[in-house]
Every structure is written in structure tokens, then in C-alpha cells.
Amino acid sequence: MSTHETTEVPDGAKAVDPTDPNLTYREVLEEGLRRDEIEIVHYEPQFPVPGTKAEKRVERLVAFLLLLCGLAAIAFVVIYVSPLGQPEEYHFGSNNWDWFTPLLGFTLGLSLFGIGMAILVYGKKLLPHEIAVQQRHNDPSSPDDRALAAGTLGFIGSEFNIQRRPLIKGALGLGGLGLGAAAVVVPVGMLLKDPHKGDPGGHDPYMTTGWNPEAFNNGKPVRMVREDHTPVRPEDVSTGGQMTVFPDVPGGTTNEHADSPVLLIHLRDEDAQTLRDNLHKYPVNAMDGGSMWNNFVAYSKICTHAGCPASLYEQQTNRLLCPCHQSQFLITDNAKPIFGPAARRLPMLAIGVDDEGFLVARRDFDVSVGPAYWERPSK
């Protein structure tokens, strides 16, 4: 769209009155184009002789594509209402329902393909081909326009005349500041939550897990349970085996305690000995040396890198791999990170066996579980 009407006629051209009823459409179009500084420099009908075989072919193709669109759409509707969709129950293995979604997608795609191609073929093969040239206007606004706009803005500024009214100026500054603060405080303040408060008994959620006896179990050591809430006896885990266990507290197996899952590992004798020899290397996990129970050891499953469950345990090498970013922890070296982006060991949970012979956590983790953060105590 040109921003200014060009009514002056170039030399040699006749002035055209678009309201003249004797003009053809083409002549009116060209007058409009001239006013918009557009020129059609090349205009070529696809089929100069109307009604040739080739033109008919293209017409038939467009008609076929439109029919294809309609037929495929009808097929889509038929499949949609057919008994293929929505059985009472879905089981593993192949059944008729497997065809429902693919057929819907195929017929819908085919139908849209039909209409799309019909439009394209019509446009590209039947409409005349042209090359049009339109002038751009790269210049900015004219100096006059700029001066007029600047002057207008200047006058509006002088109408406010805020410089002459220091009282309002000051009040505006203060008022604006206050309103701005309120605008920030409302959304931020509503969302804001102190990260280090919130667990029962005033415990810091970043330092407390479901294994904390004081916060969640009335001071009694928390039992280890499977996902179905059944407690675990040492003999339930075969030598060299491992098991994911959860704290036996309300919601302990759910995401309510997303930082509590623990991997309980029953090491072979020689591996357990290696671990015991290595325990002193890292003061946090070393605890009192009795954090293991016989050949059993429990490590937090929450990766110290980004919090994924580090849950792929390679029994032969005693390595634990986190599948998210491939950090690897060597269990027999006190869960030391030996490869990948994790920088800290998995925290160890001190375990024991209660009077009924079930495995328990003797106390909560000594360190913050999971990914690191700015103020994380690094003891």
C-alpha cells in the first residue's frame, strides 16, 4: 500500500478515470496498480488457446483432487463412527482398535492433501502466470513530516509543562514508585514461599526427608517399605541384589516425599569389605562407621546432579547410573561420582534392623538430598 496517492500521470500516458463505465476490468486494475506504483511486466495465461487437451487434463486433475478430498473425508467420518473406535477395554497385544487411530490420521491427511493440492494446482496451473514489480519506499518520513510530528509532540509536552510544576513532579515520582512496588509485590508476594520452612516441626524441607523420625514418625526410626507398603526384611534382598525402598510414613511412597526414595543394596562380602574400607574417605557418608547393616547399604536414589532417580544398577561393577545425564556412582567407593556431570556422592542413609526384624532408617540423611543450591550446607 502506498501511503500517498499518486494522481499525476507520467508523460505520454492518458489520464484514466476509473469510474468510466466503458473501461474493462483489466484497465481499471492497471490504473489501480499504477497508483500503487505496481507494474505487471509479464503476464502470461497458462493456456493461450482455451480448451486444449492439456488444459482439460489440469481441470480433470483439480476435479479429481477435490473428489479425493470429499471421499477421504467421508471415509474419515465412517471410520470415526465405526465400532473400531472405543472398545470397552484395551489390552496389550494387537486388536482391531490398533487400526482406528492410524486410519483416522490417514483419511484426514488424505482429505486435506486433496483439497491442498486442488488449490495449489488450480492456482499454479490454471491462473495466469505474472511478474509484477512494486516500488519500495526506503526513505524514512519526509523532513516535513518529521518536523511536524516532533513539533506536535513538543507542543503536547509544553501543555503538560511538568518542569514548571516541581510539586507534581516529585509527587509523581513517589506515587509511581509506590504503585510500581505494589505491582511487583502483588504477583511476586503471592507466589513467594520461604524455601526453608514448611515441613512439620519447623524442619527445613531441603534438609528433611520422609526418613526424619522427629518430623514424620513421632520420633521412632522409620521403617523401609516397598511401594505396596510392605516392610522389608534383610532376607528379602538377595546377595548382590538391590531394591527401591520408601519411608513408612503417611504418603511416604508417593510423590509427597519425592526426595525420599532410597536404593537398598545387598553387597557381596568382598564388595561390602571394600566399601567399609573406603567409608572413612568421605566424612559425610562415613557417619559413625555403623551406617551399614551387615552387608546392606542404603543410598539416596535422587541424583546429586539434577534430581533424577539414579536407578540403573550394574551388579557386576557395583556402579549406579543415572539415565538422565549419565552420572555414574561407584557404590563400593562410597557412591563416589566417577563419570558424568554429578559432582557429589549420593548421600548414605544410616540403616539398622528393629526388634521385629524389619529394616529401618536409624535417622534422616545427614546432608541435603538431591541437586545442589546456592546456600546448601556443605559439611
Added chain:
Amino acid sequence: MKRRKVDLKALPGATANAVDERFKVARPLRGILNKVFPDHWSFLLGEIALFSFIVLLLTGTFMALFFDPSMTEVKYDGSYTPLRGQEMSHAYASSLDLSFDVRGGLVVRQMHHWAALLFVAAIIVHMFRIFFTGAYRKPRETNWIIGLLLFWLAFLEGFAGYSLPDDALSGTGLRIATGIMLSIPVIGTWVTSSLFGGEFPGHVILDRLYIVHVFLIPLVLLALITIHITLVFIQKHTQWPGPGRTNSNVVGERFFPRYVMKQAGFFMLVFAVIAAMGGLFQINPIWLFGPYRAAVVSAGSQPDWYVMFLDGSTRLMPAWELTFSIAGHQYMIPGIFWPTVVLPGILTVLPMAWPFIEARKNKDKSIHNLAQRPRDVPQRTALGAMAVSFYIVLLISGGNDIIADKFHISLNAMTWAGRIGLLVIPPLAYYITHRIALGLQQHDREVLAHGVETGIIKRLPNGAFVEIHQPLAPVDDHGHPEELPYVNWTVPKKMNRLGALGPAIRGFFKPIEVPVKPQLPPAPEKEREKTSV
């Protein structure tokens, strides 16, 4: 009573008058109908993104009628038997219902997911086109910045959508996002706890992500896309150089009718591809992953492809944790901060500043409406290749566990290859691309000076072999072609480009029209006289 007959012939004119009396649209309408658009396949990449976005709005609105983001635990009793009786969030259960109990819901869900993947892919390829042809230069810097914002919004929108079904992969992704947020110095824990309403995962995050996904980001996307396209309209599209094409004109077709038909047909084709993919290719089978449980993850956990480069950078990052003490307190910056917060920050700011950096470097203040061939700006092209190769190394590293598994390569070797590759490959890509661009430039000049290689080898009387060149320009008295100037556009390099081999015969099974017989060009008048004597 006299009944007035409706004159059908005069109806369109009368309606047009009535409309114009009220809205005064005749002139803007003419302007739009006549507006000239340049045409080239590479100008349609952004359209793919726009069309996928429309499909996303359509399918997403449908899904919103059935999805419930509540995190309340329910016992599933829908028609998918393997998960019956399992405890899961309402969000996951309603996603399963959408897949199994809403007739045709799965097709729509999969179309939505494929459209999202295509949306981001099209944005990225479109961005490459803009970069490598210099289409971001003055006066289009603003639109380049808006485009970058659109990319990051699409990224966030996609991630929010990926998190909503609350399957095992969603939850794992969210948990990693928590790890990333926690790593932000000073405010990490505050940001995380505030967004999640407490400790991860809390009870509100899906409700919040839901409103972000279906309202906030789409609203901003829609607004920015509108501005993006309006600016293309106002500033007019760039065009390739070529005969009659200058910096101050647009050569192409009028907007109506042909150009618009091509656009409409293309939209339907994009829609068709998304519909077919939504039906034929399974994507994100959440019923196989199960509900999110903090203790559960499977090998080969991959995010959507557009997040993979950040996953890759996270995997390649060495285990560097910075600890230091301020006023007796220990503080730390976790290693994950660099590849997931700092790197995206650089990737946002640097490209935004690039048009201005380049203009400053070249002391260039002029308006550019002609796209540049990548070979003509070797430094920029090489720099772009460097960035692309950096991105690809990260992208591949985001799936290095799958590659290690499928090709029986050590996982650790893959990680090391990525770490080394990230440092070595981009400079190499710069050097190689730079050389290729210069080589192509040189070849263009050579053809302009000496002509097209004909493939005809001639043996000279002295036994030497030479190839005959077809000059592009008229020859001088000694038979040497004049050297043509380079005009920033394709140089014909094959004989059939010159029309010397005759046109290909049209028609697939049999010729549609009688082929033109290859002929010699008519000889100039003077020579004809000579030969006739």
C-alpha cells in the same frame, strides 16, 4: 402492497457500497489485493511454523475441553486395563481418558504433539534462512529479535505442554527443571519453592503450568506472531537479487489471487502432513511410561527434540562445582548452572545483538532489501556454520545414550567425543565453510570470465587436451569472451541451464505436448550472406 424484487445482479455492488459507507475500505482493500510478494521456496519456511501454530491452536483447544491438570491422586478405572487400579494424578488419568475414552482423542493428541515438534523445527530452519541470507539487516532487526523471542517462547510452551500429562517422562523433565532452577545463585531455592508452592513436586505446579501453557504463552505468541507478520507486510519481504530486482523494488506476484492460493494450498498440505503423522506415527505413548513416580525412570529418557541440545550440554558438562565462602558462610554454584542457565542466556542475547554487531563492524547504516547468497559473505556464513555445528554436537549428545546403545559404543566414549567435539568441531566448521564459500565465489567468477564447461574435450595439434568452454558473453575479435560482472545471483554452470540441451519433455507416462526439436540458433545476417555465396 408492492413487493420489491431483489435484484441479484446488483446485490454484490450494493453490499460493497454498504460496507464502504461504513468502514471506508476500498483503498486499503485495493492495496492488499495488489501488494506484490516475491516468491521463492525458502520464503515459505516461516509459513510452516505459522501453519503448525494454527493447528496447535485448533487441536489444543479441543484437548483443553477434556484435560484436567489437577494433581489430586485418583485410582484409575478407565478402559486401559494394564493401568487399572493404579494410583495416579488426575492430570495423568485425564490424559489417558483423552487417549482412550474420548473417541478420536488420540489422533488429536498426537497431532498436537507432532505440530509442536514441527512448529519449533520450522522456526529453527526459518531462522537459519534469515541468518544465512542476511535478511535480518536494517530495517528488519526488530523482526529478527521478535523471531528469537518467538523461538524461546515456543521452547517454553513446548516444555510446559510436555510436563502436563504427568507421565513418568513429564515428571522427570520437571524434576530436572527443578535442579536447573535450584542452581541459580542466591535466589535458586526461592524461585523453585515459589513456583512449585513448596518442595518439589507439591500440588500446584501443573495447575500453574496449565494456565501458562493454554493462556499466558499462547497469548504472547499470538501477539508477537501478529507483529512479526505485520512488520513483514509493512517493511515488505526481502527478495533475491536477479534480473530487474533492485534494492528499491519488489518483483513477484500480486497477493491475490495466485499467491494467496499457493499459501492456502500450502497450509492444507502442512495440515495434511500433521494429520497423517498424528494418525500413523506414535508419539509420546504416555500409557507405556506410567504415572510419574519420583523413584522411577527408564533408560533412554529423552526430552522432546528441541530440548535435547540443553540436555546434551548438561550431559557434556564436567563435574565442576564451585564452592566459596562469603563472610564465614559456605556458598556454591552447582555445575548444572553453566550449561542450562548461562548457555541459554548467551544463546538469547548474542543473536539478538548480532545485527547491530555486524552493522557496526561493517560501518553499514544503509537499508537492505536484497537477500545475500551465503557464499558472498564468507565470514558470516562460516560463523553460522560454527554455531550450527555447536548446536548439532549438543543435539547429538542429548541422545548419546541411545546412540551408544544402538551402535554398541561405550557411553563414556560418547560423552568424551561430545566434550572434545564441542571444542574442536565448531572452529573446523568455520574454516571449512569459509574455504567452501571462497571456492564457490571463485568458481562463479571463473565461469563468468571463461564460460560454462561443455564436457567436450578437444585434442590440439600439439597433442594437448583442452576442454571447450561455452562463453556466457559475446566474444571479442580474438574469440575471447568478455568478462561479465557478478550480479550476486546464480551463475549458470551447466549447458542445460543455457537452454543448449533443449527442454525436458513434459509428462510422466507419455509426452503431454510435442517436444520442441533442438535447433541451432539462427545465424547472424552477415554470416548467412557469406555462407550462401
